[in-house]
Ligand SMILES: Nc1ncnc2c1ncn2[C@@H]1O[C@H](COP(=O)(O)OP(=O)(O)OP(=O)(O)O)[C@@H](O)[C@H]1O
């Protein structure tokens with residue numbers, strides 16, 4: 161499966177316009193997912209035989225229709241769920257439970273409602289660095305709240321915030337623990353287009369600067385093209401002529417656009433439309449949505 165996935169990667173990068181060499185050099189296999197399967201019903205696994213790897217400093221997006229199992233995979237990587245088969249390793253160690261080495265932004269925010277924005281983030285920072293002096297802790301929290309543009313709401317509770325603001329707190333919290341890997345489940349889904357754009361830019365800047373490794377779920381093809389070095393295309397399970405076929409990793413697409421791309425010039429870059437059409441075609445005709 162390993163080689164299969166790399167073969168697909170290689171063949172696809174060949175099929176798309178040159179420039180795929182722009183993906184920076186990285187250590188291989190920082191995160192390794194091997195033959196993962198999840199079945200709630202033994203005879204109908206949601207997905208099976210899912211294998212891929214993510215290199216250190218790499219940004220990988222996963223795209224697929226609702227219900228194919230993206231959140232399930234992310235939860236297994238976060239150590240919050242277990243797979244029915246297969247293994248996941250990060251930095252050479254098998255993932256066996258949650259860890260502050262992985263920062264998670266959930267599909268719906270998961271803030272503690274009785275704590276303010278400041279306290280929600282401070283809680284995470286204190287868990288990561290229990291001995292951080294108070295002044296340093298405050299400065300650290302304020303820096304990450306400012307990053308998502310919420311300084312004005314730092315002493316508010318989640319119930320006083322809009323959905324998009326709550327989601328931004330979740331993003332600030334995940335970033336604030338400076339994890340070895342970020343796991344993002346549609347982190348910008350609840351944001352308006354303007355905020356979404358701003359936060360995408362900020363995320364990209366931080367990720368590039370800190371060489372952060374990211375696994376992100378998105379339904380937005382342009383967002384994946386902007387942010388990801390590679391895009392994993394996942395198919396849904398479905399009833400075929402000869403019985404049920406589980407969902408799985410259909411294809412790994414290498415983003416051939418230069419890593420220095422910005423939102424504003426994305427549409428003008430050579431290869432952008434080929435890449436976009438390829439992914440949209442997959443979603444429309446090959447992902448087998450229910
Ligand atoms: N606890 C559970 N018990 C039974 N089935 C479940 C459970 N959790 C998830 N599922 C099923 O597993 C499948 C995958 O769910 P998952 O949340 O991973 O999908 P997803 O790809 O993230 O979808 P979306 O894009 O809508 O967020 C779905 O069909 C869902 O109904």
Ligand SMILES: [Mg+2]
Nearest residue numbers: 230231232267
């Ligand atoms: Mg999901």
